[in-house]
Amino acid sequence: MATTTSDFRVDPVSGLKIHRTANTLVKWNAVAAVVFLLVGGLFGLGVALTRMPSVQLLSPELFYLALTAHGLVNLVVWIIFFEMAVLYFLGAHVLGNRIATPRWAWAQFWLMLVGAALVAVAVLGGNSSVMMTSYPPLQAEPHFYLGLIIFAVGALIGCFVFLGTLVVAKREKTYQGSLPLVVFGGVTATVIAVFTLVSGAMILIPTFLWSVGLIGYIDPMMYRVIWWAFGHSSQQINVVAHISIWYLIASLVFGAKPMSEKVSRGAFLLYILFLQLGSAHHLLSDPGLTSAWKIFNTSYAIYLAVLASMIHGLTVPGSIELAQRRKGIDTGLFTWLRKAPWGNPVFSGMFLSLVGFGFIGGVTGVVMSVEQINMVIHNTMYLPGHFHGTLVVGTTMAFMAVTYWLIPVVFQRKIALAGMAKWQPYIFSLGAWVFSIALMGAGTLGVQRRHADITFAGQPLAYEYPEIAKGLMDLGEIFGVIMSVGAVMFIVVVLASIFTGERIAEDSAPWPKVEDADVVAERTGKKHVGMWGMEAPGTFVLAMILFATIVLYYFVNFKYLSTIWGLS
């Protein structure tokens, strides 16, 4: 396909050569994502205010409808639309390339939109409140499954458009050598996405046929095995995408380079091989699966993916520390961190995502994947606490952070309401962190998930949880409201910026120029940085704190397990 110079513009700060058609696709996918974030967030607010024992806003019927909508929109639709925007940005903008097959890319967008709309019609109709997992024998209306299938086909097309765009870039030599690390992160996310979507097709197509009466029976156990290859892996795409964004932001804000690109690539390879196997931790209490399958997948293979996460968690702040030190902030352990641009939401959002994902989502994810400990918290509020710790604290915050950088570059608009943008990551993260931790606390005390009323009041199986559990639920949901306020602030800033933000001329710079840390070090002749013989001692200390937290939390949970199973 012939392209002309006018098909591209050059961003004066980043130097990115931006293909206009790709840019339009990035915009549409990103805007759709933000709109769905708003929709899903409103349903989430309804769920939070119902789970609060002192409020109980919605009736049980509306609660299950809202929970189904919240799960699907926020765990699948918002995230995957945004990931499509990220993939097109990585494949086209970062590589200075045109997008392959724009028509197929538009097909991706419209299929995903139509699929999401079909699911919305089914859920809002009130007869498909089967929650995100839609376990048989619960049956939704046929267009619920059909919508999910169409959405997944759209996303699959988007993945192959991205892979095709890489082929075009290589053929047209828009980059030299290996793919940049962030684009390789995009490849990793795409590989996991393809596995996810193939698994989704394997289970949703027969379930759709079951819903229209062409298949008589879906085995619930088989459904759960295959569905979780779709349901959990879809969240692993997010992990890879937001880690790629961490690398991107470290580079954009600090001019940082990975401490070792080979090690970082190796970590992404570990994700490709092992990350999806974490799906097994949803099935640790299922009787039909052997212990060998459970233990191999969760306690062996998944640890290799955890190792990869630890590498990324070390190398991203390490690269920032190194860049700061090379630029002259080379005193003390944490001066580089104290003098980081905390008023810039691109950085603050990214760093809050990194720390929160490691300490809240990461530590708890490792511990709950242990078969024995999983018995303590399985099917409790711990689970929503954990995955809000990964997907909200980690992924959503990272996506919000990069959006603040993307708006001026992609939409050529200045960030409106800059004061609100500055505080938004803190308010959102405060809400999300406490929400996650409180729900995990309640779950550890046994509070069940997926129930409108945790007390089962008036039911034959009524159960009185300790008062502290109810207090934790109230506390968590109050901070859930704060998290919602943070999300609304983000949406207001984004929409205000896109529609009313001051326009940036094509040849003017949307962000201040950031110098490459290596170039600065070369100019100043600064060859050795750091202390104690380490280039990034502050990051080393942070990593040791994380290790100590994991070990401590692990043993605390085993101690707790021993009190539940009173073995003499």
Next chain:
Amino acid sequence: MSESNSSGVSPHFMQKALDNQWLMLAIGVLVPMVIYTFWGLWDVMNVVPAP
């Protein structure tokens, strides 16, 4: 954002493998499909029915 190896030296075979997105796609789908999905389904299919 990246180091480029444009020095003319032939890249290491591991780097060549990582640069091949189709190879990554193949192993990234095949490995979990065998270890997680097929093995899991095999387990479920071999559950002995209650007498």
